[in-house]
Amino acid sequence: xxxxxxxxxxxxxxxxxxxxxxxxxxxxxxxxxxxxxxxxxxxxxxxxxxxxxxxxxxxxxxxxxxxxxxxxxxxxxxxxxxxxxxxxxxxxxxxxxxxxxxxxxxxxxxxxx
Amino acid sequence: xxxxxxxxxxxxxxxxxxxxxxxxxxxxxxxxxxxxxxxxxxxxxxxxxxxxxxxxxxxxxxxxxxxxxxxxxxxxxxxxxxxxxxxxxxxxxxxxxxxxxxxxxxxxxxxxxxxxxx
Numbered sequence: 001x002x003x004x005x006x007x008x009x010x011x012x013x014x015x016x017x018x019x020x021x022x023x024x025x026x027x028x029x030x031x032x033x034x035x036x037x038x039x040x041x042x043x044x045x046x047x048x049x050x051x052x053x054x055x056x057x058x059x060x061x062x063x064x065x066x067x068x069x070x071x072x073x074x075x076x077x078x079x080x081x082x083x084x085x086x087x088x089x090x091x092x093x094x095x096x097x098x099x100x101x102x103x104x105x106x107x108x109x110x111x112x113x
Numbered sequence: 114x115x116x117x118x119x120x121x122x123x124x125x126x127x128x129x130x131x132x133x134x135x136x137x138x139x140x141x142x143x144x145x146x147x148x149x150x151x152x153x154x155x156x157x158x159x160x161x162x163x164x165x166x167x168x169x170x171x172x173x174x175x176x177x178x179x180x181x182x183x184x185x186x187x188x189x190x191x192x193x194x195x196x197x198x199x200x201x202x203x204x205x206x207x208x209x210x211x212x213x214x215x216x217x218x219x220x221x222x223x224x225x226x227x228x229x230x231x
């Protein structure tokens with residue numbers, strides 16, 4: 001198993017550009033989520049999904065879109081990048097059991113100029 | 114509202130010292146889970162431990178131990194005889210169950226940067 005994979009690893013955007021951060025997992029996990037990590041603020045939840053076709057907003061959803069057309073993939077779209085979206089983005093997944101552990105991808109470091 | 118506080122922003126110790134990382138949480142939920150994750154300089158997040166709200170037994174895993182106290186809403190992490198390889202950012206996190214349901218949502222603390230000097 002590859003676990004949770006994220007692409008790209010690094011990305012530089014200009015203000016106003018759009019892009020999609022890819023996330024995939026091969027563990028057949030029901031739950032997937034996106035977090036952003038900023039210095040001094042820990043990780044904050046952007047969007048999450050409890051299954052294919054079902055998504056919901058987390059703590060900081062503005063400026064981001066998600067969809068979950070398959071169990072495996074959970075892409076995060078930046079519609080019009082802003083410097084405030086400069087961050088490290090982590091995708092995570094977990095199985096459906098109550099005590100199942102959440103596994104994180106390696107992260108994507110995004111810089112918006 | 115749910116919240117996780119790691120008041121120690123940075124800790125620096127010399128190798129072989131013991132160090133305790135503090136974590137205080139707030140939740141209205143009666144069923145919840147607490148976690149510790151390690152983020153080494155390479156950047157990935159490594160799961161260390163999960164504890165549910167009904168299990169207040171302390172846990173020891175090698176040089177690591179965890180002290181969960183519901184009375185003080187704390188879930189502290191102690192590294193005994195620290196090593197340079199323990200240098201990392203450590204995050205405490207909370208997952209609520211009864212109120213939020215099984216969503217997999219984690220609420221993270223701000224993180225504590227631990228530097229272990231040789």
